[in-house]
Amino acid sequence: MIQFAINKTVFLQALNITKRAISSKNAIPVLSTVKIDVTTDGISLTGSNGQISIENYISVQDENAGLLVSQTGSILLEAAFFINVISSLPDIVVDFTEIEQKQVVLTSGKSEITLKGKEAELYPRLQEVPATTPLVLETKLLKQTINETAFAASTQESRPILTGVHFVLSNHTELKTVATDSHRMSQRKLQLEKAGDNFNVVIPSRSLREFTSVFTDEVETVEVFFSNNQLLFRSDHISFYTRLLEGTYPDTDRLIPAEFNTSAVFDTANLRHAMERARLLSNATQNGTVKLEIKDGSVTAHVHSPEVGKVNEELDALEVTGQDLVISFNPSYLIDSLKAVASEQVKVSFISPVRPFTVVPNKEDESFIQLITPVRTN
């Protein structure tokens, strides 16, 4: 029967990471528990919602954890409740002792709390990822790529494949990441320093967003392992499993235009704020659009809501080239795309009022490109 002592703060941090995979409202009741496996080497904390699974390891070698294992074993405890109890304990050290009938006694200072646990055997088996050669990725770069693309994935289940982000590795070092909800698209290309086996997978965007919360920037690199229907991101302490989406991702390369008739360069923050003002009123219009007018080198934004009022604004374009143009679109898509751009200036390029336009950082680097589909008005 399990017995160990541990630093409360370290234990709580690890539990809170594992908890990110745990949903209290799961169709499979046992998935509301955290699985605690204690060996002489350390403690492993496992949580899962069936889509994502997180395994978090605290080693007896970790000096901050002050982990002393006296007896080993495995047990399940209601995650949310257990974490609340741990966080409420008075002392910096928690003693964790399993007693008869899968009960756990937590002792800390003069406080003694007994909790009822469950047999570890009730926990479903996390699928094993085959021991292939992993791809090694810089965490920061991977998180940036996710932030640049995942937001453009669909949130509607009508075309499930579009709720994922398409990750493709070709020629062992060329990584392409793309997401689209069919109204807008975001694509980042990266040249990897370390080569890997080519792959072509669609990762749920929700899993990727969790990934960015779980792996802090202190984790320098993650190893990526693939199986048929699962992917594993692994660092020293954390194993993050996610299911992959099944099906063929649409061909997005053919959507990216090569030639344009009009282009304008903006300060990214200025353009975003102007679009945020426009959105306040466009939300109250029938088609929810802002009208952009490019004429004689100046750019103006217009919204007219018969109910609420109107916006007229001259945008500070830093550079305008090509033909005059009037185009209408949902300002939310442009706002989202500008949030994803780290560069201080962006270049927006158009073909015609009815063809998608592109948003790229205003640099020679064409490895990050976004597409937004206009809305036909009148």
Add this chain to the structure above:
Amino acid sequence: MIQFAINKTVFLQALNITKRAISSKNAIPVLSTVKIDVTTDGISLTGSNGQISIENYISVQDENAGLLVSQTGSILLEAAFFINVISSLPDIVVDFTEIEQKQVVLTSGKSEITLKGKEAELYPRLQEVPATTPLVLETKLLKQTINETAFAASTQESRPILTGVHFVLSNHTELKTVATDSHRMSQRKLQLEKAGDNFNVVIPSRSLREFTSVFTDEVETVEVFFSNNQLLFRSDHISFYTRLLEGTYPDTDRLIPAEFNTSAVFDTANLRHAMERARLLSNATQNGTVKLEIKDGSVTAHVHSPEVGKVNEELDALEVTGQDLVISFNPSYLIDSLKAVASEQVKVSFISPVRPFTVVPNKEDESFIQLITPVRTN
């Protein structure tokens, strides 16, 4: 037709205070608007939900406001929407110009936003409070008194009078403030430095909580005016009106015990944390109680939930006097009462397991007293 220019930040702050009285879901649609009255002396911003009304004044004398009034008038604008628009404007100065058909043009930098307003005559008349001599109260002291009592008021509408806080001024300087939901009671007595006319009113606790948010500690004193069914708190810039509750407040003086059989002194924070741990498990019990056991000078807390587990904890009592005792109660009431106590130590005094017990700061000062009713178990 109105025309003025104003500093955006000052305007926004004033609007956000007024907005606290405005609910977007009001049965009277016009109450979702803010009323703007512009005179040559300044601007008044009025919001109301029918229970509370807030009038906020920005003077042309206020240097930070940079207020320049060119033309006067009154208008109504959708509050939430108008505030969003103001906060989104690009420049530090906003120009506000009324045009035909109750429209308002806001100009800031290169942005021009036109909003549809309404006739000011549509706004209901706020009841006038008679020009009696006001009571002058120190804001900080009044806010403290509210924080010490209002939480104990009922949130249930079954006995509406108990949703208020009873304020009584006797002998022109003796202020008594008391609230109870019939399970617990909190009473603060104050000796005022400045005398006032005696009064006896019941103020909705919700209004008092809004009061504490609206009046910052920078406002040194407030004047309090009474009418039959309304009360006005007034500072230099802000007039805060609230409806009073009708009916007779129950006699609470007779509830306060004079003699006790058992007393214990605790560190306030320690006792609160112990009760928070107890509550984690008592929430999962049938009657939601913690059992306190005072025996031979030591105090222990116990919760037993057949479903979830149990708590046993020795409390660090600093002093225990009187008879042994076992008493059960809802730990939430004790936690709330301890949150209201600023003193580092509290004294808890008991008569018997079935009579209310008191919580007072452990000082000679008996002007703040709380009562908690125990729960009879078995």
